[in-house]
Structure formats: structure tokens, C-alpha cells
Amino acid sequence: MRQLFAPGADALLRLALLTGAACLAALPVVGAGLMRSSYVTGVGVAPAQPVPFSHKHHSGELKIDCRYCHTTVETQATAGIPPTQTCMTCHSQIWSGSEMLEPVRASYAKDQPLVWTRLNKLPGYVYYNHAVHVTNGIGCSTCHGSVTDMQLTYRANAFEMSFCLDCHRNPEKYVRPKDRILDMAWSPPANQATLGPELVRQYHIRGGERLTECGICHR
Amino acid sequence: MSGTLIPRAGLLGRKEDFASIGRAVTEAPARTRSRAWWIAFAGACGLLGLFAATLAWLLLNGVGIWHNNNPVVWALDIVAYDWWIGIACGALLTSATLRLTGAAWRSGIDRIAETTAILAAAAAALYPIIHLGRPWVFYWTLPYPNTLALWPQFRSPLVWDAVDIISFLGVCLGLWYVGLLPDLASLRDRAFEAALAQAEEHGRSRRLTLLKAQAYGILALGWRGASTHWERWLTATRTLSGLALVLVVALQTGASVMLAGTVLPGWHDTLLPVTFLAASLLSGVGVTAALAVLVRRALRLEALITERHLALMARLMLGLGLASAYCYATEIFSSLLHGDAFDRAVLVRRLAGAHAWAFWIIVVFALLPVQLFWFSSFRRSGLVVALVGVAAAIGSFGDHFMLLIVTLSHDFLPSSAHPYSMGAWGLATLAGSVGLFLALLLLGLRTLPMVSITETRRFAESHPDGRPSGERAPTLAETAEAPLWGVSAEFDDADRLAAAVRALKARDLGARIETYGPVPMRGAADALGRPAGILPLLAFGAALAGGAAFMAMCLYASGVDYVFDVGGRPRFSWQAFLVPSVSFGTLCGGLTAAVALLFQNRLPRLNHPAFAIPGFTKASEDRFFLALEAAGPRFDPARIEQALARLPEGRPLMVRRVPL
Numbered sequence: 050m051r052q053l054f055a056p057g058a059d060a061l062l063r064l065a066l067l068t069g070a071a072c073l074a075a076l077p078v079v080g081a082g083l084m085r086s087s088y089v090t091g092v093g094v095a096p097a098q099p100v101p102f103s104h105k106h107h108s109g110e111l112k113i114d115c116r117y118c119h120t121t122v123e124t125q126a127t128a129g130i131p132p133t134q135t136c137m138t139c140h141s142q143i144w145s146g147s148e149m150l151e152p153v154r155a156s157y158a159k160d161q162p163l164v165w166t167r168l169n170k171l172p173g174y175v176y177y178n179h180a181v182h183v184t185n186g187i188g189c190s191t192c193h194g195s196v197t198d199m200q201l202t203y204r205a206n207a208f209e210m211s212f213c214l215d216c217h218r219n220p221e222k223y224v225r226p227k228d229r230i231l232d233m234a235w236s237p238p239a240n241q242a243t244l245g246p247e248l249v250r251q252y253h254i255r256g257g258e259r260l261t262e263c264g265i266c267h268r
Numbered sequence: 269m270s271g272t273l274i275p276r277a278g279l280l281g282r283k284e285d286f287a288s289i290g291r292a293v294t295e296a297p298a299r300t301r302s303r304a305w306w307i308a309f310a311g312a313c314g315l316l317g318l319f320a321a322t323l324a325w326l327l328l329n330g331v332g333i334w335h336n337n338n339p340v341v342w343a344l345d346i347v348a349y350d351w352w353i354g355i356a357c358g359a360l361l362t363s364a365t366l367r368l369t370g371a372a373w374r375s376g377i378d379r380i381a382e383t384t385a386i387l388a389a390a391a392a393a394l395y396p397i398i399h400l401g402r403p404w405v406f407y408w409t410l411p412y413p414n415t416l417a418l419w420p421q422f423r424s425p426l427v428w429d430a431v432d433i434i435s436f437l438g439v440c441l442g443l444w445y446v447g448l449l450p451d452l453a454s455l456r457d458r459a460f461e462a463a464l465a466q467a468e469e470h471g472r473s474r475r476l477t478l479l480k481a482q483a484y485g486i487l488a489l490g491w492r493g494a495s496t497h498w499e500r501w502l503t504a505t506r507t508l509s510g511l512a513l514v515l516v517v518a519l520q521t522g523a524s525v526m527l528a529g530t531v532l533p534g535w536h537d538t539l540l541p542v543t544f545l546a547a548s549l550l551s552g553v554g555v556t557a558a559l560a561v562l563v564r565r566a567l568r569l570e571a572l573i574t575e576r577h578l579a580l581m582a583r584l585m586l587g588l589g590l591a592s593a594y595c596y597a598t599e600i601f602s603s604l605l606h607g608d609a610f611d612r613a614v615l616v617r618r619l620a621g622a623h624a625w626a627f628w629i630i631v632v633f634a635l636l637p638v639q640l641f642w643f644s645s646f647r648r649s650g651l652v653v654a655l656v657g658v659a660a661a662i663g664s665f666g667d668h669f670m671l672l673i674v675t676l677s678h679d680f681l682p683s684s685a686h687p688y689s690m691g692a693w694g695l696a697t698l699a700g701s702v703g704l705f706l707a708l709l710l711l712g713l714r715t716l717p718m719v720s721i722t723e724t725r726r727f728a729e730s731h732p733d734g735r736p737s738g739e740r741a742p743t744l745a746e747t748a749e750a751p752l753w754g755v756s757a758e759f760d761d762a763d764r765l766a767a768a769v770r771a772l773k774a775r776d777l778g779a780r781i782e783t784y785g786p787v788p789m790r791g792a793a794d795a796l797g798r799p800a801g802i803l804p805l806l807a808f809g810a811a812l813a814g815g816a817a818f819m820a821m822c823l824y825a826s827g828v829d830y831v832f833d834v835g836g837r838p839r840f841s842w843q844a845f846l847v848p849s850v851s852f853g854t855l856c857g858g859l860t861a862a863v864a865l866l867f868q869n870r871l872p873r874l875n876h877p878a879f880a881i882p883g884f885t886k887a888s889e890d891r892f893f894l895a896l897e898a899a900g901p902r903f904d905p906a907r908i909e910q911a912l913a914r915l916p917e918g919r920p921l922m923v924r925r926v927p928l
Contacts, residue, residue, distance in 0.1 A: 053460050053485050054874035062486065062872055081413045211417030262832065 090207035096166045099152045101201060109197035115189060115231055126178040130165060133157045168204050169193075176268045185252040186224035190233045191216070197233040217260035221245030224252065279373055280728055281571030286786055286890035289572065289724050293451070293717045294458050296567035300714045304566075309710045315703020322696045323398060331401055335691040339684045340676045344694035345399035347668045348701060349429070350523065351551070352392030353436070354544075354664055357516045358552015359384035360440055362584075364509040364516070372727055373580050376573035379720040380563055381556045382444040387708050388555070389436050391701040396429040398697075406430075411821065419825035423837060423844045425526050431818075431848040432519055435855035439515050442858040443508040446501065446865060450722045450888070452488035454786070456481055457885040489872035492879065493887050496799045497869045498788040504865040507804045508858055511811060515854040520544045522847035527671075529844070534614035534675045537602060543595035547667050550588040550634060554660030557581040559709070561654035563718045572719050575648045582647040585660060589638030596630070610680055618674050622687065626670035634663025725787045732760040736922035737883030737891055750927040753877040754779060754897035755908045757920035758886075765892040766791025767918030772894075772911060778902030784878060785892040792892075803864050810860035815853025819845055882924045894920065 087093050107113050116122060118131035133156045140150055156163045171177055183189070189196065194205025206212055216223050222237065224245055229235050238244065249256065259265070284292075326333055336343045363381035366374035397406040409420055409430040420427045459481035463473035491497070521541035528536050537543070560581065564573040603615045618627045637656040640646040647653070678685040712718070736758055742750075759765040765783055769792045772781060783792040822845035831839055866872065878884065878895060887893050896908050905925055912923050 051464070052875050052879050053456070053481055054490075056875045058874045059490075059872070062874060066872075077412065084415060207415070209415040211415050214417040261830065 085207075090209075091168075091204050092207050093203050093205075095199075095201035095203040096168070098166055098201075099163050100150065104196045104199045104202050106200075109233075115196075122179045122183055124180050126180065128179045133163055168202060169208060171208060175266055177266070183230055185254060186220075186227070186230070186248055187216070188225050188230045188232060188235055190235060191223050195233045213266065214261060217265070218257040220254050220256070220260065221249045224248040224254070278574055278576035279375060280574065280724065284571050284728055286725050286728060289728055290454055290458070290721050290786075290889050292569060292572060293719050293721045293724075294455055296569060296718065297714050297716070299567050300710075305710065305714070309707065312703050312706035312710055315699055316707050317703075318696055319700025319703055322693060322700050323394075325693065326398060326697070327403065331399060333691065333693040334697070335689060335694060337686055337688065339679065339686055340673055340688040342672050342676060343688065344690060344698060345395055347665070347672055348698045349392050349395035349399070350668045350672070351661075351665050352388045352395070352701065353433075353519065353523075354548035354668070355551045355555050355661060356385045356388035356392060356436065356440070357520055358549040358554075359388065359556045360436075360443075360512050360552070361516045361549055362553055362556055363443070364512040367505060367509040368513065373577055375724040375727065376569075376577045376719055377556065377560060377581070378723060379444075379447065379718060380560050381552075382440065382447065383709070383712060383716075383718065384552065384556045384559055385440050386437070386444055387705050387712075388552075389433065389440055390708060391705040393433050393437065394701070394704075396426070396433055400426070411825070417830070419830060421834070422822040422826055422848065423834060423841050428522065428526070428848050428851075432522075432851045435515060435851035436519065438855045439508065439512050439858035442862045443505065443512055446504050446508060446862055447720060447722075448716070449488060449491045450493065450501070450786075451717045451720060452484055453491035453493065454721050454888040455717065456484035456488050457888040459484055461885050485874060486872075489866065490874045490876060491871065492873075492876060492884075493784045493786060494869075494878075495783045495785070495789045495793045495796060497871075498785075499793050499798050500803060500865055500868055502788055503801060503803045504861050507807045507861045510804075511807065511854045511857045511861070514811075515851060517545065518847065518850040518854070520548050522850075525843075525847070532675050532679050533608065533610035534603075534618075535671075536611075537599050539595055539598050539602075543592070543599065546588055546591040546595050547634075547664055550585065550592050550638075551661045551664035553581065553584050553588060554657035554664075556657070557585065558654040558657035558661075561650040561657075563713070564650065566713065567718060569719055572724055578650055578653045579644070579647040582641040582653050582656075585653075585656065586638050586641040589635055589660070593635045596635070613678075614675055617678060618670055621674060623670065623674050623677075626666040626674065629666030630663045630670065632663070633659040633666065722787060732764075734760065734921065737886045739883040741882040741922075741924040742927060744925075746927075752898055752905055753880065753926045753928045754895055755905050755912075756881040756896070756924050756926050757894040757912050758883060758922045758924075759892040759894065759918070759920055760890065762787070762789050762791060762892055764918035764920075765789060765894055766795060768894055768912070768915055768920065769795040771915050771918065772896070775911065776902060777896060777908050777911065778898070778900040778904070779896035779908065780899045782878075782895050782897065783892060784881075784884070784887045784895065786888050786890060789892065792894075799868070803861060803868065806864050807857045807861035811853040811857025813853075814856025815849045818852040819849040822849065877926065877928060880928075881926050883922075895926070 083089060108115060118135055119128040120131075122128035133153060136150075136153050137157050140147075140153060144150055145154075152163060192206055192208070196202065196205075222241065222245060225232070225235055226244075226248065254260070280289075331345065334344050336345070359381045363374070363378045363385070365371075366378055366381075396409075397403050400406055400409075408414075409427050411420055459477060463477040463481050466473040466477055521544065524540040524544045528540065557578070560573055560577065564570055564578075600615060603611045618624065637659045640652060640656060673688055677688045757768065759768070762785065765785070766789065769781060769783060773795055781796060783789055783796070785792075819842070823840055823842065826845075827840045837844075877897075878893075881887075881893055881895060883891065884893065909923050912920055
């Protein structure tokens, strides 16, 4: 009898089977990688804005306090986006003829707000309150990164559930003293292991058991 | 039960032998090229179209189109899912039990039962996805590496369904495919013979015929019927059957335990796990019997699926029907006995409420028709067996409807009583899934051997005729100079082959002895020494390891990594985790058994020197080959030929040299 298959057929079949298996194995890996990539999350990508506003210049070099613009960060759920009037407190006086600032002046003249491209947006089913975080030892840079070093502002973290839970499970790893909240260069000190739990007690944070309940964020 | 089975009266036509069995099954699909098939297929495709339309409508509007409401959160979606899975479980359990007990009458039935199981599971497979409300995030039910730092809720039947259906399809397809391998080899060889015949006639074979042979060849993974391969194949099918048995019992009892985990009245009878098993078995056997009658009539396989097969299926249905009736009676009796008012109220609603028709469907369709089988004339009538089988399946649908919907539509509080009515869309979804089942079945009838050639041959006579196969062998002159792979001897009888192996085994001929044949060759395998039985150990080890790993994952996820309180349930709910763990374990075991079978047999191997043995296509029909493969300096073809010619018993029909 003749052979139905040429001697090379086995190599081809094995190659096909291995390729199929590799593709199957690669599918979840590629999918998981894609969902975590900055292409999907937008981390580190500075989108175009109507005015190329630099946090590095204003809050880094000129040392303007965060709360000068984000006025409600300590009292309300939202930190607040400054109205054009806030820009004009200075820019009616300095750089008042700058071409770059033309949209700001136009917005002021027409009494129409600047339309910024929003960076951090949580889904509708997530409840988040800025005030409760910054008044209880969580600093700006923990979530927003070192904003004072950003020439153009970008998202420093993908606000996925695992990001929030990481802190909610172990708040003692991230809490700071009251006077370091706005410190962009803060990193956990060497004695965080002892300082953290102490701060957690001071702030009356009820720990991971309570903070990981569904209703804390999904109300 | 390795080797040839003892012939049993009435399970095979009187004149059937190896060759005719193979011919009957391989030529059967050609009989579906008829107008009736096309009409049936068009109807099934119409139902499939309805299915697609329903699913589109469902995606647009949500599960409300099925009239699901509060408190009837599980309506026709879960009823239909449970019904299909019940049929699949019953059919798989039938095949697995018959294989494990070595019942001779599985020959005509096991392939049909496994096919039923696969098709019913395929019809069920979409339900766990489409009833989710947000079907596009169905993968949330699986533990995948997500960005939520969340685990699926392993206490939830949602997750069980996902794991169960994947496991069921895996084990079921594994058993079906392993059983199919030798049959596919037979199909491959018949197609190849046709291609060779064309080459003889026209100088070259038609491309299509050769492609068909190669397609079957790839699917058969180079199965060549070596005796060691057969021994491992027997072990693998038995191992898979054992795993299937565990899976089915776990699935059906798991479903009833799930109901007992709620507080609703009418779901707490201790007999429920057995009731579930009996009812699902009845529906599975019923559909299998109906399909067996269909295959027998449509493919004209009366000689292989005989009246006796039908009579045995009928007896099985009668027994299961009586068991089911006993379970229902016990449930009613115990409801009255332990005097819980709510339980009694549920019972009254089942017997006389708005959906009382569901209960009476069980009685009229499932419990009463099987009583016909007390009479032997009904047991032997194909039409009656088929109709009663379909009726049993319809009755089973009433059972699932009654159990879920009647209970849910009214519990302890007047506020949670809410009328429920079946909507047109719910019924359309059900009809659509039936269409999927039928369309796949019709395609299967047209392409695949619906009766296991191997299992049927195992207790047929091979009818030795003493004539060697007709293929031209290379002449001595041609093989004198060529390098030899070995020497082959052809037999038409397994006993003579075994005698030859025993005689040659003791002599040092410088050759490796292997035998090839269309059925497991017990005598030859005994003489050659059986392969070590490591396969079941591997499979059950993998099953235990997989189940334990899944259980560990559930315990870690729900008890350590992310603990949250669900209705006050304990942190380590191992009882709930047991259901998906057992399913997943059987899946691991089943896949391991299938992969180990191939790995130990060094398959797939599409091109092998043994295929060059003259007349080797007959090794998948009615001839046995003894191959002495050159191994060592003492190999001398002339000496081997002499030895074969001088055998006291078991002289071969023909001895040939096989070039490399």
C-alpha cells in the first residue's frame, strides 16, 4: 500500500497543533496585556487641551498651592476645575497679550467656560469623595502622581478597581501626616510600618475589613 | 472487557461480519442524500434562524422578554437549560455505564448516546451566557486575570453553570472522540481505497476523493490499530467513562443541592438528588432511544441496531420510569407527612394551581407511556419506542418547569406571589435551541459513523475466507536491493494471529513484533505483554489534582483574598465549592486521559512505515497483520519467512517484505 501522507505531513501537523495551542495560550495573555496597556488606560498620555497648561510651571516652579485652583478638594466630593476667572486673577495682569492665552481671554470675554479634556473620570456606579480622602491622610500624589513635575498633564494611574482596593485593604501603607498631604515628593518613610497604623488610629480609619465592603464605593 | 466480546443473540444481524459492519456504517451517510433530509435540514435551519432572531431581540431588550419577574427570577431560561443538561447527563450516563459494565448491547447504542449528550450540551451551552442579562461580560463568571482585583462568586450557581458546561463538553467530547478514532481510521482507509481504485482506472485519483481520505486521516490522527494502542484505547475509554459517571452524578446532585441551599418550600426533600438523577436519566435514555430508532430507520442499519437493542432500551425506560414515579410519590407523601403548611401549599399549587399542567405533563408524558413496555410487542416496535422516548423528554420539561416556576412564583409572603406566564419569546428561544440540536444532528448523520464500527465488530465473527488481500506486493527483485523496514504476515483470524505471535515470541529473529488489526487483539496482546496501565493513574491523579486546585482557589479567593459577607454564609463554604471543583477535576482527568492516550501511543503519526505494508488498508476492515520490524544485526528476512512458513498452527495467508 502507498502512504496516504508524505513524510513531511507529520511535521506540518505538529506545527499546526503547536501553533493552535500557542494562539490559545496567547489569547488571554495578549488580552490581559492590552487591557493594562496605556493604549487602553491612557496612563502617561497627555491629551490635547485648549490651552497647553503646565502644572510644572504653575505649581512646581511658581509654588502655587493646589487649593488655589482646586478649591473644593477639602470640602466636597469633587476637587473642582477652576473657572476662567481664576486664570484671569493673574493673566489679566501678566502675559496679557500672549497668543497662547488667547482662548482664555476669549472665554472670559464671552463668559463661556474653557472646555478641558477630562483626564480622570470614574464610572457612574462608583462613589468617590475627594474631601474624605485628603482630610484623612491620603495625599494628592498617591493617586495623581507627581503633578508638579508634569509639563502637560497626564493620567498617572488607571483608576481600576484593583488600584482602589490596594489602598482600601491596607490604608496604613499610604496614609501621611496632615502636613504632608500636598507634598508631591512624599514617599513612605522608613518608619511607615509603625507610623502608618498610628496614623490610621488618629484618623479613625476603620481598616480593610470595613473599607472593602461593596457599599463603600458602590452606593 | 478487552478483546472480542461474546456474541449475544439478537444484537447483530445473522450474516454480519467485520467487512459488512464497516461497509454498513461507512455507507450509511450516503443514504441521507435524500429529499427528506433536505426538508428536515431546512426546517432545522428555520428554527436556527428563529434562534438568531430571538437572541438579537434579547440583546436589545434584556431577559424581560422571557417574562422573568420578581420572584420568578428563574423562568424558561433556566428551565430549558436544566432540561437540556438533564438529557445530556442521562445520555452520557447511559453510555458510560454500559461501557463500564461491559454490556454487550452498547454496540449499537453508545455512539448515539454520546452524540445525544454532545448535541444536548451544545444546545444548553448558550443558556448560561444568554440568561446573564449582560451576556457580553459572560467571562466575568470565570477566574480570569482581571483589573478589578475581584474573584467570581464561587458560591453562586452562575459560576457552577459556567464550569459545569465547559467540563461537561470537555469530558463528553473526549469520550466521544477517543471512541471515534478507530472508526475514523476505517473511514480514512475506505476513502483511500476509493482513491486508489480511481487511480487504477483513470491513471490518477480525483483530488476530492484524496482530500476526503486525508481529512479523515488527519482526524484519525494516524490511528493504525497496533495491539498496544488498542490496549491503551480500551483503558482510556473505560477511564473516561468512569470520569463521566462522576461528572454526571456530581452535576445532577449538585443542581438539587443548590436548590436546597435556598429557603424556598418544596426544594428540601432529601430524595431530590435521586429524583433529579432518575428524571434526567429517563429523558436522556428517551432521546437516545428515539435517535436510535431514527438512525436505524433513516440509515437502514437494522442489522446493527436490532429489535433487541430497542427492547433493552425500552426495558431501561420502564425501570427508570418506575423509579421516577416512586420518587414523585415519595415527595408527595413526605410533603403531607411532615406537615409544613408552606410545603403543603406548594404541593397543592403543583397539583391544582395555575401551572398544574406541568405536573400532569409529567404524569401523562413521562410516567404513563413507559408502562406500555410491560408488553413485549410494544418493546419491539420502533415507532412506539421512539414516541415514548420523545414523550419522556417532554415530561421531563414539565418536571423542570414545575420544580422551578411553581415554587418560585409564590413563597412565604403574599407580597412575593406574582403570576407568571410563558411568553412567546421564551418558547421561541426553546424552539431555537431545539433547532440547533436538530441541525447539528442532521449534519452528524450525514458525515459521521452513527454506530460504533469498532464496538460492533468486537463481538462479530470475522468470517475467515482464507484469501489474502488482493494488493500487488513488491516482487523479490524489487526488494532485494532496497532497505527493508521489516516483514509482514497477513491473517484473517485473530486466534491464528495470536498463535503465530506466541510461536515467534520465543525466538530471537532480530525483529520487533507488533500486530495490527481492526479490533482489540486480546490473544496477541497477552503474548506480546500488555503496556503498563499508567493511564488511569495519570487521569485520576490529574482529576484529583485539578479538583483540589480548584477547591484551593475557591477557598483562597472567598476565605482569604477577598472576604465579604453574602447573606451570612460561612467564610469557607466548601460544600458550595465542591460542585464546580468536582466538575473541573473530571475535566482535567478527561483531558489528561485523552492526551496521555495519544502521547503513549506516539500519535499523531500520519506517515508511518507500517502503512507501507501491502494491503494495510484491510487492517481497519477484516485482516490482521503481524509485522516483524528489523531491529538488530540478526535480522534476516529469508529466515523469518521460513519461520512463518513452518509454523505448526496459525500459518499466515501471505508473507511479504516491507520496504522502508
